[in-house]
Amino acid sequence: MKDPVFVIHGVANRNRDEFTASVSALAAAAGVAMVPVHWGDLGAQDNFIDAALPTYRSEQDTLRDGAEPELVLAEPVAAALLAEAIDEIRQLSQVEDAVRAQLSEGKHAEGEGLRDGSDPWLDPDQIMEYVREAWDDTEWLCRTDDPHLLRETGRSLARLLLDDADPDLDDAYHGLRGDGPDVPDRLRSLVRRRLNDLDRIAGAAVQAVGARLNHAVRSRFGPGTTRFLGDVLVYQRHRDAIHARVRQVIEDVDPDLGRTAARPVRIAAHSLGGVIAVDMATDTRPLWTESLVTFGSQAAFFHVCDPRGGQLTPYGGSMPVRLPASLNRWTNLWEPMDVLAFAASKVFQLHDGTAPVDLPVSHQASTGMWTHSAYWGLPYVASVIGNVMSRDQPTEAP
Structure with missing residues (x-):
């Protein structure tokens, strides 16, 4: 029996059914069996995030048709x-x-x-x-x-x-x-x-452009970025609970998966899910991972800013950080308009001396400006996952 690919989501995935449906569609497109790993219920409480967002509008402002107030730049x-x-x-x-x-x-x-x-x-x-x-x-x-x-x-x-x-x-x-x-x-x-x-x-003219940019940032990028920051903060505080959720889902499929080099797992992960996957694969008690595909992820960025610990040494700027054998192969996808996507090949080096593979994803005009969630529906992403995972299809011994 072939082991499935476990899919770990990123930030702002509160609806389990919607995430499961996204994984099913990705599995069909990639031609690989997948199991969703949902941890969104452990993430940030984002019901009232809007209450903390700044606004230029005061209670005394009377704007017709909901227009934005003029942004006057000093x-x-x-x-x-x-x-x-x-x-x-x-x-x-x-x-x-x-x-x-x-x-x-x-x-x-x-x-x-x-x-x-x-x-x-x-x-x-x-x-x-x-x-x-x-x-x-x-x-x-x-x-x-x-x-x-x-x-x-x-x-x-x-x-x-x-x-x-x-x-x-x-x-x-x-x-x-x-x-x-x-x-x-x-x-x-x-x-x-x-x-x-x-x-x-x-x-x-500059102020008019500034006002429109301010509106675009707050209305289009603001909510996604704010939810990203919220989940990052929660993950930093409750990492053990989220790791335990991932391990539990894997153990429900097979208790031996990921425990040793003989039965490594295969993981596809989006956004903060990629950080979770790298953290677990490089932990002192690692989740042994044969192949990892990340898309729109920040593992390298986080490690450069704040070393992740586990088996990883800090990044010194001249040489990439050597990854342990518990993370055997890593393909990292990034979209040029995704402000939350980072490269991995300059920061990390696999245990065999090669670099993780960074692959750019072409920007699709239909995805608009906020592209961080667009990966799930892109044929190229599904194709890469299918190609990578098809090379590693561990089977049970007869």
Whole structure:
């Protein structure tokens, strides 16, 4: 008789029937007999997690149609959102190139009245002198190194100055083209005002994106991440009880499974389930494991941050940690958009000197942005599990 593959779930799996159904579907797709190991009833109590989540909405807020309140970012936050190390010479060089190009284009355009190259007050050198004076007073533009934004700033500033030189705009035209020593001051003032206008537009755009990102993080990533943290905390405190549940399920199938090198188990595990499987396989009283397939798991991340103990030595940064023979083979799947998935091959080394196999899982657009739970339904994941486990099909001795 062939031994089944035991499947250990990860975080936020409270419904035993739903998990059992997921394992049945995975078993059918992989072509391997599987037994679900459900420990979700021992996990975090997440009924009232929402009560602990922060919100920007106060009781006095009156928002129509359930709209999110405006997220106003203070100036220090603006600095954190945008680039930190800025080359101002490079910044202004890109702005200047765009200013000169736009002024040249405007002056040579047909039918543009005064835009014929005969306007000495539209001197790009003078304009850039005033831009440099005002640049440090901007809150957003001075902190970006995005070349597209800088070029568009220069082009927009030049367009605004060209419009102010248009004779059809009598007030602006005569104000700038007036005679007297105050003309440079007027141009300086105009450059500063226009640059400040563009800075406010850039700031408004960044804050709008920030508000949407904040909403997306809280509504899409927040609940999953919060439940992940809750189960991690519970596992750290109640590891023995959860390990005992896993062993009990295995013993119910066969009391000899996993106890010795002669009867190792095969395990597929998702998320925190992969951490559980690695912890048990490397324990001082190990669960002997022939093949382990993890998907969206964090065993390497946890060991780097806080050594797991058992038979594992801490990771020192230069050499991978040697895994005991009680964990014979390990294949680790990760999806690029899954923020809770980590690689294993740089942190760990199998007992025979080879590395665990890290396999990327292609991102499917249909899974959206929160991909941590998407592995269960992906054909590639089922295919890898089937291929790995088919190589290790221990049978009972006749």
